[in-house]
Amino acid sequence: MVTKNQIKLVKSLQQKKYRTQHKLFVVEGKKTVFELIEAGLEPFQLFVDAKIENGEFKDFEKISASELKQMSSLNTPSGVLGVFHMPINNSIETLDWVVALDNVRDPGNLGTIIRLCDWFGIKQLICSLGTVDCYNPKVLQATMGSIARVNVVYIDLVNYLKETPQPIYGAFMDGESVYTSELPKNGVLVMGNEANGISAEIESIISKRMAIPQFGEQTTESLNVATATAILLSEIRRGG
Incomplete structure (x- = not known):
């Protein structure tokens, strides 16, 4: 069961000051969320609309469409939302452009x-x-x-x-x-x-x-x- 504090946190991450404070960011959409996971970015929380859950979202928390809408920055939420830790890598390689x-x-x-x-x-x-x-x-x-x-x-x-x-x-x-x-x-x-x-x-x-x-x-x-x-x-x- 998603809590009001979880919803509040995710919603707050639409603002830069809270993203900076918590070192977290939000992405929406199945393709993008899975790409970030496959690339090795560390998820903080993963959510999926319970109505579209089909077994491929085993590490996702199932929530209602109304709860997802409260978290989303989109007018029509995609049904999949991920909160990720910001990668910490400030080194800049100069071997290429x-x-x-x-x-x-x-x-x-x-x-x-x-x-x-x-x-x-x-x-x-x-x-x-x-x-x-x-x-x-x-x-x-x-x-x-x-x-x-x-x-x-x-x-x-x-x-x-x-x-x-x-x-x-x-x-x-x-x-x-x-x-x-x-x-x-x-x-x-x-x-x-x-x-x-x-x-x-x-x-x-x-x-x-x-x-x-x-x-x-x-x-x-x-x-x-x-x-x-x-x-x-x-x-x-x-x-x-």
Whole structure:
């Protein structure tokens, strides 16, 4: 029997301050919950709607649809909800490319970028302290389980970039075309804020400016940051 305190705790994890306090986060949906378990993330509590329980949820607590709805951040809960311990891994490997985000604020953009990193085999994603929380429910929904396979670290981005031995590439409107650039086997790819791009402080540290050339009529100001990340990572992997 689920208690009121359990429901209250799970519901509170929709807010960053409580996720940070308890070092816990919530994911919803059978596919994502099972992916995180298979990836080795440690579950804190697992819940399933008693009406859909069919024997494959042996370690899940069976609860009613109304109890699940109280916990869920979705208008229509999926029937499966997991509470997981946040992984503790702040080490950053630099043998391959690293993606760094400078104050990306939209949860959908961050979730998509995490999924792109997973697709292109980028294991390290560095986020400035002003970037949206990767355990935000909307971010997790957009990652489609990729959060389990990408090491996301929040860090003072300026200090990190000043100290890293890797070459630092930034996405700009006026940079060299990525299609003609010779790209190394490893480096840091910096992507900027949706409205303001890469901040001036970080821009001064970047060693090479890259751009995605526009082929159509000049009516679009810029690409969405997640779309731009997809194009740049594709070229990085094609060149590598």
